[in-house]
Amino acid sequence: MSETAGQLRLTGDRMTRAAIERAAGTASYDGLIAHFSLNVPPRYNMAADTVLRHSAGPLNDATALLCEEDDGTVRDLTYAQLDDASARVAALLHGHGIGKGDVIACYLGQGLEAALTYLAGLRLGAIIAPLSQLYGPETVDHALNDSGARLLVADAALWARIAERRPNFKQLNTVIIAGATAAAEAAEAGTVAFDQWRDLPPQSGCADTAAEDPALLLYTSGSTGLPKGILHAHRILRGYLASVSLFYELQMCEPRQVLWTASDWSWVAGIFNVMLTGWFFGHTVVASRARFDEKEAFALMQRFGVTHCFLTPTALKRMAGLRAPKADFPDLELRAIGTGGEPLPGAVLDWADRTLNVPINEFYGLTEVNHLIGNCRALYPIKPGSMGRAYPGHTMAVIDENGEMLPDGEEGEIVARSDDPTLFLGYWNQPQRTSAMRIGNWVRTGDFGCRDADGYFWYRGRNDDLIKSAGYRIGPAEIEDALVRHDAVAEAAVVGSPDPDRGQVVKAFIRPARGHSPNDALAKELQQHVKKTLAFYKYPREIEFVTDFKQTSTGKIDRKFLRKREAERKGGQSAR
Known part of the structure; x- marks a missing residue:
């Protein structure tokens, strides 16, 4: 069955099949936007729509997960095995009193x-609260108490x-620890060993959850105070599918893709851009605990045949320091890279084209409302330095x-529809x-920019990032981009530094x-470069x-x- 741009209509499970993927190279962006619709069933569960669905279908013996351990050993599980194991972990959690609506912290x-904790929690209808490995004790303390988590699953070292x-965690009843020495430590510390799941019968079935039922509680840092909890429903996965398909170059319905990210699975990008989305489409997801290193990242992708990956701009900037990666890693199977979280310098796009012949598609969003704007080179051209165009289903x-x-052409706050x-x-x-995020029928992002006549958005900075100098409002993103385009610059960060005469000055x-x-x-050379590239006052x-x-x-x-740091250095003036 062929579909033209005018007939393109994406509804429910059909998004996993023909429409958007067959549109590659034939459908227009305007046709895609005009005919897009998203149907989320009223009863919906993310575990059921990913691993459990494939376990009961023709992909039951396909590899769902490859896990590389610290010692280099690799564990692999099929969809059927992942289904069975997560059902046994669900039995472990349920045996410790976890049910629908309870919060499980995942450290x-x-x-x-x-992977098993996420799937087991979703199967039970519980709420997963991932905690980053980078969080220190005070932040973890805050998240555990703020969420009211009843159970914590943690690596022994964490x-x-x-x-x-x-004793500070007033509502935490059970701690389950994982790791090589977990069983011995559990007996001594009053905790439970994670590996007990292996001896339990599987918890049958999956909770009957509504699409609007809460599923994930994500703690992310704001401009002030401790991290805030951002609550998402089961339906969020369906909202990601079209945009992930686009920034992965319309290739997600092709069989046997392999997805990986260097990002922590506690972050929304790791959870949805790779793990759950990869499983929705029936692909293989790679996990590794290795600390990020630019050469090791390429080695890992070659080792496992990674075809699609999400990498932050910071990671990509470091990888771009390798001038000829394909000479060292000639067997790379990489087909597309997605990136987001902060602006990507145009120089990195140039590097990927020149050295990898692989497109990098940047996208934009917040943890609260995500994948709003972005690129898909297979469907429309990338304008270097821009954020891209509004993705299907997102009115911006x-x-x-x-x-x-x-x-x-006029600058203001970028907003999404409610x-x-x-x-x-x-x-x-x-x-x-x-409530403060709403203004009329719009959801505020706190990010400022403009849209051009072709529908591309251009980022100028967050409200708290904008530099106000001698009456000018200056966005740091374009200055960083200009600096990184200079051969002498590997990375750049631009902020406003307090100044008694100008209010703030641009500091790089x-x-x-x-x-x-x-x-x-x-x-001095870099200062002149920015003057000539952008404007004297920037x-x-x-x-x-x-x-x-x-x-x-x-x-x-x-x-x-x-x-x-700049505010403190210059006498304690406000850092905004």
């Missing part, structure tokens, strides 16, 4: 234990960081401070904060590329060279830390 790295705080606009839509398919249920126990933190020494001459009046950047738990450069 685990990539791997089998995380639990050791917070074990002495257990740029508004002024009164909520009125602005014409193309019926967006990936919209969260709300902030956990913070209804006023949830630079990690030099290999072979380039940090010195005054280079700083050049960084201050430049500081660094050897590395502090990162957030989601792999972004921690600009909040840099702003705070």
